[in-house]
Amino acid sequence: MREVGLDGTGPVHSGWAPPGEILIHSEVLRSRPEVTAVVHAHPPAVVAASVAGLPWLPLVGSYDIPAARLAHEGIPVWHRSALVRRRDLAEQMVTCLGARPVVVLRGHGLVAVGEGDPAHAVAQAVTRALAVNSLARTMLAVAATGAPLRAIPDEDIAELPDLGPAFNVxxxxxxxxxxxxxxxxxxxxRT
Structure with a gap:
């Protein structure tokens, strides 16, 4: 990890440059003061599920409580597949994210955020991204059988315990x- 300013400037170490899509991170941080960590990743399962237009439903409950809760509360999908190298694109993505902890970037990947103490926030953002990836893999596996994707009932969601960040993160x-x-x-x- 390297620390840079919100504009991508800072001490540059030999052989390293700020990420090309730094605006994903900086625009989320600018717009959401409670956010202290932003993860942007390209999990193949998330990319495939988003390209297939699969709905982000809580398919499982106790198997993956964090994924079930994220899906039940809504995982927005930004319907652009562009590299986010312009501020206007980053602002559109941030608008789609809204107050949610994750957003799927169609045909591109995902963005997950964490709040609070930076060490906890990084862990929170990473585990949220992993929960979305787990959900995407399950969605793809179910879709591959030809069976319809069905959300678990709200009454089953209500039975899921809130294990808190000590367990979930x-x-x-x-x-x-x-x-x-x-x-x-x-x-x-090796090549």
Whole structure:
């Protein structure tokens, strides 16, 4: 990670440049003062589900409570597939995101946000992105069978416990950190 200003300026280290789509991050941070972390990723399952126009429904409950809650409360889809390198595009994406914690970028990926203490906010944004990816994989698997996508009933959503951030964010983050430490850094491909 490298720290840069909202305009993408800051100390540039050798061989590194700010991301081309920095406006995704900076415009969310400008428009949502409570947000302290922004994750932008391109999970293939999210891209495929968005291109297929699958509805973001709470298909499962206790299997993935965070994904069920995100879907039940609504996952907006920004219907542009453009690289977000202009402020007007970033502003459109932010408008679509609204006050929600995630937005799917059709044919592109997703944006997830976290609030509060920066360390917690990064973990929160990452785990939200992972929940959307998990939901996308489930949606694609169900769609591949030819069966219709059906949301679980509201009464089942009401039965899902609010396990709070200690479980939904912290436990998942510890799991991811332990896994990364165990697996080590990725091995570069040799050509």
């Amino acid at each position: 912290s436990a998942m983050w510890r799991h991811l950190a332990a896994r990364a430490e165990h697996e080590g850094p990725p091995v570069p491909l």
